[in-house]
Amino acid sequence: MTTPRTTTVTPTPTPPNASPKTLSTARTTATTTRVLRQLTHDPRTIALLLLIPCVMLLLLRYVFDGNPRTFDSIGASLLGIFPLITMFLVTSIATLRERTSGTLERLLAMPLGKGDLIAGYALAFGTLAIIQSALATGLAVWFLGLDVTGSPWLLLLVALLDALLGTALGLFVSAFAASEFQAVQFMPAVIFPQLLLCGLFTPRDTMHPVLETISDVLPMSYAVDGMNEVLHHTDMTATFVRDVLIVAGCALLVLALGAATLRRRTA
């Protein structure tokens, strides 16, 4: 036996030119295709994802049959909340499965950048979110009489950003879940407080100041604010732009945090 050396192989020093690019379009696209292919083998999930928001809006429309103004406000908020919740659930379970099945370890032992994997997931679920939001928005605006002053396209934009935020949050919390049971419990833990404080039930400025402050730092508040801006104004207001930027910024921040939870080396 030679004399003990104290060289540590972790963390491996990485020469800058040898490291694979963090983002490769081809690998990202391949990942998106793969995730969508997985979904095509699961038509029931697709049907549930696309139909439930529509059914809920239909239900809501007739719950507030005598009060169309309330339907306008809650309906528009829900158009932003649905994609966030569904993408959160789908992503957290999908990523958890990736972690527990060993495919994540295998992928990270291959020349796949973490950014490729995350962008691949975000694109796949983003595509799904576009279809989901288009169906729900179309139904609400054209068939259920949701009265939007601004452009329905802006509603769609906010919905898409909400979906991205949901994907980001799902990816992030899946790192802290050891099982599907824990993963679904993160839904009430992460989503419900935001739901209660986002202004859906009562305007945020009428809440207790402490709660209002908390709601000020929760991203869903801005998602709902943005929807309401579109509801009441014909063109893009400064508040709308601010809301959109905050939701997008939060999504990117949480995606980066999620990327940090993907470790090539695990114990």
Add this chain to the structure above:
Amino acid sequence: MMNNAPGPSRPGANTNPDPDPTAVHAENLTVARGPRTVLRALGFTVPRGQITGLLGPSGCGKSTLMRSIVGTQAKVTGTLDVLGRPAGHPTLRTRIGYVTQAPSVYDDLTVRQNLDYFAAILDPGRSAADRRHDNVTRATADVDLTTHADVLAGNLSGGQRSRVSLAVALLGTPELLVLDEPTVGLDPVLRRDLWNLFHDIAASRGATLLVSSHVMDEAERCHRLLLMREGELLADDTPDALRTATGAETVEEAFLHLVDEAKAASRPKETTR
């Protein structure tokens, strides 16, 4: 059945005149998992172009050693060089094929879709599409799943799923194949065919294989053996030399002999505690 004929020349196979005859070199390799030391100061060398068997009872640290070599194990200290680079180096990711003990494939994709995806990660881009298609077809044939190419992985039997996992590692042309119990749960015919395939890969592509097993009769099929017990290396030799040195008829007997020796050597220490 298995495609054992030396096929058409594959890019990168056996053409790299690397003068370094060692594939893996470890010195004072130690791995801790939580409070436990799983590997204790291992030192060994795996030669290139050969099949090295990694044998020992379950829980002795075989998988941890393999994960260290592949670069997915955290808390590795000591020296561990793989194909001339420190283990886990980014450039090694295309040069190593790794098969985990539990099959790591997507159950909700077909065999072909699984392989298509992993092939696209290894060899991305539109211009490589034909090469990828050939690689996927060859890897599917290598593990004898051509007739099941369009079946969902989740609907396959356990042995078939582990062969899909193996096929992923055979995509591309890895210089080092790290296979964690690849033949567990397979019938004798398939096991024999897979071992023939391993020998073919070593001979025709010049690849190095590190294969773990706790079935001792598979040890006879390896060029060299690493025998492990409780995180330590008991022996590092050829099967013949092991049998000669211990005066045993089979590798299994040789291993048991070495285990008894190690136990006897460690007993005085234990009683003094």
